[in-house]
Amino acid sequence: MSTMNIIKIKDEYNTSTADSKISVSFRDLKADLSRCFDGDKYLWIRFLLFDVLSIGDLTTPLSIGNDLLNALEDKGLITSTDVNILLEISKTSGATQAKVLLAKYMRDNNVQETRTSKTKLSPYRKRLFKALKQVDPDALRNVTSFYGLRKYNFSNIWDAVLKLEIEEELAANSDKIKKFASRLGKRARSTLLDKGNSKKENENETESLSQECEPSEDLSMDDFRLLIADFVRWFDAGGFQSLNILKVLFIEMLGDIEELKRANGTTELLALLMGPGLLSKKNLSVLYDTIKVTEQYTFESSITKKLHPFKNIREHEVVSFSQHTISIFDLGKSLSDQDIKDLDGRYNFPIRRMYIDAWSLILHFEDRGLLSEHNIAYIKNFLNKKKKINKVD
The missing domain is CATH 1.10.720 (Transcription Termination Factor Rho, Rna-binding Domain; Chain A, Domain 1)
Known part of the structure; x- marks a missing residue:
């Protein structure tokens, strides 16, 4: 299939999507988002909101993310026309489906992202969140033992950290951070104590959150088309099995398994990603991540030589796919x-x-x-x- 046909599919998909657009209510948005943060992911959103909601809101016996979203609305922190903190949460947590839902809601209801110099989630909280997602299996036992928390029988690191923060045993204080980091595994400890990473996060506070995945290179539309064509040719060569592998990887991002079932080739799958902006010439993360996860390290295009992540694909950090x-x-x-x-x-x-x-x-x-x-x-x-x-x- 030619590169022009690939872009044509994207354009046709965008047109059909716009014609059949149904405005999603704010209430429905909250309900859908809560399902993106069920199970263990509820602990993520509660952790990220520690500096935003009161201890009472966080410690009330809640079980689903919708309760926390309602608490945000009650306090005026989110409204039908202001979902900035939800954007921060979805991007920080890597909840791809939440990002898709928010993008659709904002597009359908003409809601704009407010660009401010200060975000709701501090660089410290974002860094601590990333570190906690990287902890070793022994971290919970080490933390509860060191801080005398064994009597609480915590089943996960998130509840233990919530207790430490409530008791002010853990805060954005260098000494407390160092003491806590010493109980974590090597990777998590490095993330938490990485001052260079912290400085970078502070510098990025004034930048739009929507720029997170943009490559530093200036990729032209012609180069983008060529890269997509090479990617399609490479994975189509793997046959039906490769197509199903891609469907497994993309199912959570797209959320609509019926669309996935109808896709008969890699071109159609990529067109589905282009529709909501999950793949574009300014956002190639899903291509990097697919190659990294499937270990297709020999994939090559004349364009890959221009893009830094392709040169170091083995060390690339996956951001498009959730741990699930x-x-x-x-x-x-x-x-x-x-x-x-x-x-x-x-x-x-x-x-x-x-x-x-x-x-x-x-x-x-x-x-x-x-x-x-x-x-x-x-x-x-x-x-x-x-x-x-x-x-x-």
Whole structure:
């Protein structure tokens, strides 16, 4: 397919989207956003709002993100025409689907991002959030032991940190940060204590949040078209399996599995990303991240030589895909032919689906809501037990 046809698909998609546009209410937006922060992600949004809401709002027995969003609205921190703090939260947390929902809401309701010199989330909070997402498995035990918190039986690092912040054992104070960082793993500790990173965050406070993913290079539209064409050619060469792998990676970003089902090639998938602005000549993150996650390190185009991230793709930090998406992808990679048969029999009894590969199974399970964090752990445990039984037999 020619590069002109690729861009034409994007233009047609944008036109059809605009024609069928349905304005989403602010109430619906909050409800949809709350679903983006369910489960463990609720702990993320609560942590990020520590400097914004009162301790009472944060410690009331809440269980879903919608309660916190209502608290923000009650205090006038968000309105139907001001969703800036929600943009900050979605971008800081890497909640791609939340960013898509906000972008659509703002576009449909003509809501503009207010550019101010001061953001709601401090550089310290953003850096601490990033560090907590990188902690080693032993970090919770080390933190609770060091600070005498074992009696609370915390099940996650976020609750433990909330307690420390309430007790003022942890704050934007160099001594307290250093003491806390010493209880974390090497990677998280480095992130938290990286003064260069902190300085950079402060410098970026005055910049628009929408510029986060823009490459430093000035990429022309012709270069963008060539890069897309090369990317399409590379992944289409992998056949149907490669297409399903991309669908697994993009499903959370797009949120509409029916659109994914209808996509018959890489070109159509990329057009779906271009529609809401998830992929553009100024935002190539999803291409970098796809190559990094799928380990297609030999991918090359004349354009990749001009773009810094492609030169160091192995060290590139993935930002487009959530940890949940990565977990689902890792599960798909780990499935053997026997695993696929075992899961088919376990979840589709008495009628088997006879999946052609692991990725078609993953897509079907995701469509049925069978791949929550808890269920992924159950699936892995189930497969391990089956393997032990098969060895005995």
